[in-house]
Amino acid sequence: MRDEQGNADRLLSRNEFARLAGVKRPTITKWARLQGFPKVLHLADGEYFTLASVLEWLDRRPIPAKNRAADEPADATYGRRARRRSVHAPETPARRTTRTGAGSSDLAHDHLLGPLAESVRGGAGSQADYLSLLLCLIFVRVTARDEWMRLMEVTETDSDRIRPDGLVRHVSERVDQVLRSRGVPSGVYSVLERLRPRAAEDLIEVIRACDQLGDDDFDALLSRFSTERRLGSADYFTPAEVARLMAGLVIAEDAEGGTVYDPYLRGGELLRAASRTRQVQTVGGESPNRETLRLAGMNLAVHGLTARLRPGRDTPWDEPDEHRSPADAVLLNPPFNRQRPMARRRSDSEWPFGPPPRHNDNYAWVQHAVSSLTSGGRAAVLMTSQAGVSSDEEERRIRKEMVEKGAIEAVVALPAHIFPLSDAAVMLWVVRRPAPGPRRILFVDARAMSGKDQAGPVLSREAVESIPELFTDRLRLPEGERIELAGGGSATVAGADALRDTGHSLHPSDYLKGTRGAARSMRSEDTAVSLAELADIRSRVSTADSRVEELRTLPLTRASSGLPSGWRRLALEDICLIQAGPSYSRLGTDDRTKDGPVPVVMPRHLRDRRIVATGAECVSEELARKLAKFRLSPYDILCVRSGAMTEPALVETNQDGWLFGANLFRLRRIGAETVDPWYLLGFLSLATVREWIEDRSTGTAVPFITGQTLGRLMVSIPPIDEQRGIGASLRALDDQIAAHRNFARASEQARATLAEQLMEGVVTLP
Template identity: 40%
Template sequence: MECFPLSQVIAFLDRRVIPPRFLAEREPRGTSYGDRARRRLDATGLRRHKDAAPAVHSRNAQESERLVAELMGPLAERVRGAGVKTDYVNLLASLAFLRACAPAAWAGLLRAAPPRRSPEEARRLLRRVGDAADEALRSLGILPGLGRSLDRLRPGSYADLQHVIRLSNDLGPEAFRLLLEQYEEHAGLTSSEFFTPRAVTRMMAELLVREEDERLTICDPYMRGGELLTSAVEAVRDAGCPAAPLTVCGTGSHEETLRLAGMHLMLHGVRARLHIGSGAPWNEPGRPSVTADRILLNPPFNARGSALHTKASGQWPYGPPPPGSDHFAWVQDVLGKLNPGGRAAVLMPNNALSSDSRQERGIRRNLVERGALECIITLPAKLFRDTAIPVSVWLLRHAPGRSRQILFVDARQMGVMESRTRRLLTEDDTSAVVRAVESWQLDRERSVAHAGTTGLSATAELDDVRDRDYSLNPADYVAQTVSAGRDADELQTELEDSADMLRSARQVMLVADRQMTKVQRELDFVHGLTGVRELTHWEERPLGALCEVQAGPSPSLIKRTRSTDGNVPVVQPTHLRDRRIVVPDQVMVRHEHAEGTLRKYRVTAGDILCVRTGTTGPSALVEAPQEGWILGSNLLRIRPLDDPAREVLPDYLLAFLSLPAIEEWIRTRSTATTAIGSISVASLRQLPVPLPTWDEQRRIGDQFRSYDQQIVAHRDFAQAVERSRTALAECVMRQAASVVRPKTTRKGQGS
């Protein structure tokens, strides 16, 4: 039996945060297994040993994010030189791997001190890192190849590389996961290689792992970045079985990601059996058959060239898949690999739930009738990188006998928008799904009727599924009401709130209308506008002489610093509306990043923002409530110079920049290296700006501000009317909710 110092065990447990559903009474969120172990050591008096001291190198999620952000910042550009970002990520992965798995080699790297610290010595040190990492990989049965990647890096100085090595001393499993995200972003992966989102992998793993599980063999037949297997390992240990013997195996079609997956698993203390394979294991008759107790899979959806179902038809026990579709080939391949009592979680596209294909319908029928299908969970769209395709999780089992019941979970409305194109499932979302499934499993084991969870889950008997022609779409079984489960009191409160909002919006609109009536009586200044070229007292100055023009940060910088628990909004082009900024709620960064890395991109009242790329539209004025927000990547910030010789007022400049002729001027000077044009800071600084007197600027700005206020007031009033109408309709038609309920009326529909 191998033994470890208590300090190393505590350090390992410090990196494992206890999931909310496993927290003991009085344990707050964020408690780690290391915290729990220390308390128990204190209680038993065993913590007298110096080995039991807290681990100084443990890193929580926020610390890991900060560390990876530093390593992927300007330091990355200096060290990679002509190399690509993925080569630099491979360097960081190599260093984390060596620190954890080859301590002697790692200690040698930290001690390296050549007499000449030149770029040539830096490249020699890189070769040393690559050779040591490849040697360690070979000894563990993992495909080598890191040396080739690191050879492409061109560090500008030895000191920078040495700094990277020292920072990497704190790279643990959580930081390695963030490095995999960086790899995915820059590797140019295809849709069949994109990694599975963290929230989805954790949910799938928790759905398969039980506290009583022992001696498990866990497999992923189509590994991407190894994220499903690492989540499964974490789930086994989080369930209270840290010493459970685990056998982990997987097959991948991409050498580099397979290597990274093996390294990540080693950082979790697991030596996995990993193999290179194709995206169609049924077309590889010579490959040894692998069986497992738990299988997690995110297969390639209809990958070109993999749908040649060459197995004999008798080897498709649930029916031959149709040509051109691999969905049900993967399902049957997984079922064929499960040990007795085994279970699997497979991601499937939603079109497989109820497709019209005769062959797919036949396979669905056989899966249902033979008891191989345990549960279907539909997930929201936009969870995956660069695709909005919605997917579902299918829970399968090695069926010892026919089951009479299937659980359906409809989680399509869960999650929050992390960006304009990506949705994120929160911990509360995934915990709700896991609880719904575990509650059903417990009731089933006790032979108790399961009530389901209102609006989220419902059970269906075999007859129910037959009646729906073997549709597996949870929307056909889970009751959804128009009131989204709100009771009469909530609806009444909503109606009263909307009425108050409507009255307030009407008052604001009336004030704006009265102001506009006054403005329209004072339109003499229009003659000055139409005769602008005849007014010699209107000087003309380039915008760059009047204002500071700042382009927004790079998209990668925003991506590195954004956070789901951030509190400083990032202004996006879609937030510029009616020459004002609407409240952003999609991308946030933490206050420390806004004050640090992003400080130069903060906006202040009186700034004017305009779109830099894409369709150029009206500009927008920053007001006091937006003070301190962050400029988005595709925006430009125009800030009037703040000095005694200030020559332009923000309101006047906004009115000028909003003219159609000025928008056209910007469009014609936008360079288009792609289909989307982009105006440069230098070009915009050349924009000629006519300057009336200070009093004229003030009058013009005030009058156009009145127009804008009236536009906003009328839009707000229209929205308030719409909200009031919706609230009234929900109250009046509450009894009509049954029209959107599934026709199923048997037990298990929730209360």
């Protein structure tokens, strides 16, 4: 009997029970009076049944003739129907099928973002409008249980008696009522009315599926929404890693009871980061964009935060100050380089460092942030790099005033490609209210401190963690000393004289040129070590080249059309167990750390058909034991489930027991004598196979493939000895590719080391 444990313990509500069986909700109540009905589990939030007990019960119940669908045979049971209706349920033991083992949350995503999305949009609404619907439903489900139960009652109504447009209005009214109760601007119907569900049943199915979703799903869908809505630079959401860095810099360790203010709310991500960094008492903000303000309110509420949000203006400095109280911390990602032709209401004397220029509002925003602080407060403000070195007379004057009055404490240069829709160079300024004299300023060049996730470049974890620690210790650092940071960054502290020598520049590169501290000191031995490593890698390259050269002697003959004798084709599901990674609710960001005994493999670690997990995040052994079914064994194969469909990778012996993340599938061979792992890796790496997967991937913003679809891939299977020969040949070529790439990287590093030391006079040529 095959292993059904991956899904057997999943819990179903009564509504889910009814949906799987294809009956009305009252039928479940009638069945509950019958002998042998599944045992009810009474949990804190309701009554549930295990999927295994439900299927066992339904397998014993034949479907009456009057209730059978046209395509159901005379011996059909409710159990067979349940398995057919839901990708969540395991298949019957008599037939081997794909076993994804995905969490209900992930499978709900697959269901919601597939053909159902098109049906609800109805050819009129956009994908962003549909995502707004999902976000609204999750918001109500998480924050207002009573209202959610009223919505769920609709799913028990005969859908033929409901008008689709009337149901859209009903959902909008329920959402708006919850929004208003939280002081968030309502008006959801103006967005949702653009949806044109083809049938009420489609929208009812969406509501049912959202009953499985929570705060992690809200985050994932909010990220998709920002992509689909194509928010401009004035509204796109701040990357999560940048938001955490900003919060870590300005919210003190003893900030309990403090207040945090965001003068230009986008999606609420800065206030969320603040609450996750420290325990704060009050968060508040404003935005001129009603749609993103509403999303921010939902975002904060879903994560348990009560915020004081209100509609604002593009020029909040023109509003009377009595509308807001000073904050202990301000987090601000303003719209860059906006020009305001109208005269500002604030007089020149009211600006703390002088009136900003008319050609853009950059210096108006940073001064507004300073003005919004308490006397001991601190603000983190994103600014263009140009603002720190601008030659404009008004901006230079303001910059000088801010430096000389001690309002600037730190400047961090961020990587250029981590912000959506822009490659502009961006700086992060840490500012305070004026002081009697200039403060020493910490300058950090973090432009190289980036990593990658499935969406693209991101600010690295090293930057998020190390820069706030460095900022805390900045007063103890000697001026002018260069400090190298893990992950490729560097930093130094500049005093008043150095700041004046550069004309009050606020660009880290002007203070890191030529600085040399203990961490930067160079040794002549470094060159010898680099060249020795290069020679060692070169020997490995020669070995790999020799093995590939041996392939030239292999007798290669052209086969006739069709498969050679002894070959066959099998579906992938017939030769492998297909397991999807754990949902984000089971293995989220907060569960992973830099240190730990069990690494977690993510899509970015799949390179050259190998797992290269340098810098991989880890989890505790205790959590790994709880996620035992997601551990890896030698010769498992990992392939991408969602995002860029890159080549698969083989698990090696030293990676035994590692975990794999949500956006991956693990393929585990059912029989060692059926398929060779290296052969299967080679087959799955074929360009034609990748095209097959991409053609069958669904989703708009981020493509994804289900385990059920992947399982239908037909694999050419030669006899096992031929498989091993093919796999060994391809492995030799893989080794050669990896060796040459490592050699190229080592050559670049050796050149950089030698060039720097030659130019600095650390080493000399004979």
